[in-house]
Amino acid sequence: MSSSKPLVIVLSRNYSTGLGVIRSLGSAGYTVDLIASVKKSGSSVIAACSKYVRKSVEVLSRKIQGDSGEGIISELMKYAGSGERIVLFPADDYTASIVADNYDALSKHFLMPVTVGENPIPLHKAMDKSWQSELARECGISTISEWVIDLRRDIIIPKDIIYPCFVKPAQSINGSKSEMRVCYDKSELSKHLNAMKLFFSDREIIVQEYLNIDIEYDLSGLCLDEKIIIPGVIEKTRISKHEQGVTMSGVMLDAEVLGDSKEKLENMLRSLHYFGMIDMELFACGDMLYFNEINLRSGGPNYAYYMCGVNIPDILIKELTGEGHSEAEERIKSFGKSFVYEKVAWEDYIHSHMSRYELNKCIKDSDFTLLTDKNDPAPGRSFYKRIRLSAVKHRALMALGRE
DSSP, X not given: OOTTSOEEEEXXXXXXXXXXXXHHHHHTTOEEEEEEEESXXXXXXXXXXXXXXEEEEEEEOSOOTTOOOHHXXXXXXXXXXXXXXXXXXXXXXXXXXXXXXXXXXXXXXXBOOEEOSSXXXXXXXXXXXXXXHHHHHHTTOEEOOEEEEETTSOXXXXXXXXXXXXXXXXXXXXXXXXXXXXXXXXXXHHHHHHHHHHHOXXXXXXXXXXXXXXXXXXXXXXXXXXXXXXXXXXXXXXXXTTTTTOEEEEXXXXXXXXXXXXXXXXXXXXXXXXXXXXXXXXXXXXXXXXXXXXXXXXXXXXXXXXXXXXXXXXXXXXXXXXXXXXXXXXXXXXXXXXXXXHHHHHHHHHXXXXXXXHHHHHHHTSSEESSOOTTSHHHHHHHHXXXXXXXXXXXXXXXXXXX
């Protein structure tokens, strides 16, 4: 490793997303340490056993709602005063939020993603899905009809809601995929909202019109304040049924597939004045392209961009440290390559949403996978050992009628 390269601390709640970042940075010659937020001890082992991880530590946090992140901050402060240049790389909404909330204290010791400008937009505001939709409309981008319902008050269902509708958290950090649901009438919606209020009463949720979507796109890129880098767009070819909306497999396409919307999306991203990775979701319905949401961090399929020739995490670190990058580094080397996110595929198989034949075919037909990598084999081996055991246990419980 070049002595000029900074140490990078990857902060991750989701081992598979963090692993993509770790591999991208490690292959570029950075020393990488992992601080993993976990519900259960040992949950981060798949990412931690990567050959690119110098050392790792787990911080136990069974729930993230209301968690101040003291354990993560405590671990980070052990690096303070080392004299090294250190970059923090949060890889999910939770760790990104912890870094943003503690920016003033952390910025004395670390470089990290941040909103910039004279009056920077608070990161929590920028992460709010309804605020994002407003911003998209201001930039001339089509959005899905939506309604915000506050679970902290008596639930009043707006009369103009269009059914079927789709329920999701107003902020990803405060919700889970299991809360997302299609409701076909007012009765179903009322039942679901009341169940959510019982367990998640201290926040808002969004109800959207449910669209008949032809194509779903996942777009990873980079905001460097005014400069926006969108190397390519992933067309989702299979989407998880177990985890609503999560990409199971996809193919890398030229960003020009977005047509006139590409420039509007770039203008929207510029208005954030953000310095960091982004993950955006778009829906195509007939001739219409709809904005769904932006995550201000790396997305689940981020490693697909590295496998297609663009190392987005490396570009971000170079810009944060002032090294800079070339335009050639922004260009996808090979469009049309397909991938499968085998963690997502196996979870759909385990929960009986696909057959073993479909699972094997899905993996076999892809050009590459996101967890199994011959250049870094340990995480793949660990994943398959654990997932096969999980499959056996789950199916045994199903046979006994306990699941």
